[in-house]
Amino acid sequence: xxxxxxxxxxxxxxxxxxxxxxxxxxxxxxxxxxxxxxxxxxxxxxxxxxxxxxxx
Numbered sequence: 001x002x003x004x005x006x007x008x009x010x011x012x013x014x015x016x017x018x019x020x021x022x023x024x025x026x027x028x029x030x031x032x033x034x035x036x037x038x039x040x041x042x043x044x045x046x047x048x049x050x051x052x053x054x055x056x
Contacts, residue, residue: 010037011030011033
């Protein structure tokens with residue numbers, strides 16, 4: 001599922017339980033989804049980078 005359609009499908013199914021989210025909070029949900037997706041896809045490398053950013 002590397003296509004944009006595949007990613008959109010994953011996002012829609014992930015957002016489904018959160019019905020009625022506001023447009024103001026949508027960027028937060030998208031950012032969180034992106035973070036989870038990147039960690040899942042890149043594994044330890046993404047986690048190492050995230051920890052480096054957080055703890056310098």
